[in-house]
Structure formats: structure tokens, C-alpha cells
Amino acid sequence: MRPSPAAAGVSDLGFVAFTERNRPRYLRYASARLGVDSAVRSAVGATFAFAQAQWPWLLAQPGLALDVWEELRYQVGCESEHYPPVVRSVARLYDRLPQTSADSVLLCRHLGLDVDEASDLMGVERAAVEAGLVVAHRNLPFLVERGCM
Structure with missing residues (x-):
């Protein structure tokens, strides 16, 4: 119909x-x-x-x-x-992290979106973005320390 x-x-x-x-x-x-x-x-x-x-x-x-x-x-x-x-640290995120983690870092740390806006944009729960950021911090602390995330 x-x-x-x-x-x-x-x-x-x-x-x-x-x-x-x-x-x-x-x-x-x-x-x-x-x-x-x-x-x-x-x-x-x-x-x-x-x-x-x-x-x-x-x-x-x-x-x-x-x-x-x-x-x-x-x-x-x-x-x-x-x-x-274009940016090596961004490429590294996607080489070394699950996509949701890499996207969470890129959106929240690189592009400055808050967690709620990033979760809304990606269509995932807020907790998924928060978990993605934690995974990134644990697995790529050298990027966090150098201010790349």
C-alpha cells in the first residue's frame, strides 16, 4: 500500500x-x-x-x-x-581502538561535543560513549597525556 x-x-x-x-x-x-x-x-x-x-x-x-x-x-x-x-593521532585512534571508542574520542575530545550530543549523534546510549572514552584512556594514555585527545 x-x-x-x-x-x-x-x-x-x-x-x-x-x-x-x-x-x-x-x-x-x-x-x-x-x-x-x-x-x-x-x-x-x-x-x-x-x-x-x-x-x-x-x-x-x-x-x-x-x-x-x-x-x-x-x-x-x-x-x-x-x-x-590527515592527522596521525586521529588515524591512530581508528587503528588501535574499537570504532565506538575512536568515534567517542574524536567527537568529544577532538571536536568538543559533550557526551550527550555525541551519544545522540551516534545513536548510542550515553554509557557507550563514556565507556568508549574510558577504553581510549586506558589503551592510549600517551595520546591523552600529549593533549591529542
Whole structure:
């Protein structure tokens, strides 16, 4: 059964709101990971193209923000294969930590988001971000001590 035009409009409006809310933070994240403007735009653009194409399905899932965040991670990973790391300490995070830990450090320590904003952006519980920061501190204390995180 096809949704009514009014329902489709509400869905489209939801997608527009989601995009407007998250685009600046997605761009900052991708820029910190990739550094090359064309790669950043490509990764974020592909992420939102995925989200728009899958929007009705995503709305029915329990973790819309998490699903789109995972797509952003994937797109950034694809783009990063073509470019050398911009900041070595950021590359080290992703080489040595689980993705949620590395993302938590990048968002909270490098980009200055608070834990609640980072958890909202990634679509995970606050405790997952806090645990990610603890894991990073335990496993990469030399980066913390040098002020890289």
C-alpha cells in the first residue's frame, strides 16, 4: 500500500529536519577523519543519499541515528582508502581502538561535543560513549597525556 501524499510529506519533512540537524556535525566528523574537502562532501553526500533512499525503512527501525551513523562510518572508511591520514593521532585512534571508542574520542575530545550530543549523534546510549572514552584512556594514555585527545 502506497503512503498518502500527506504522509509522504511528513516523512520528507522529517528527512529534511534530520539532514539539517546532522549535516554540520557529519561534515565536521568527516573532515576530521578525511581532511580533503571533496572526500568529505562525497562521504556525507553518499550518507544522506542512502538515508533518503531508505528513509521509510529507517523510520521503522529502533535506531535511525545509529543506522545512519554506521553508514557515515562506512562512507568515510571508503573515502579514507584513497587518501593518507590527515592527522596521525586521529588515524591512530581508528587503528588501535574499537570504532565506538575512536568515534567517542574524536567527537568529544577532538571536536568538543559533550557526551550527550555525541551519544545522540551516534545513536548510542550515553554509557557507550563514556565507556568508549574510558577504553581510549586506558589503551592510549600517551595520546591523552600529549593533549591529542
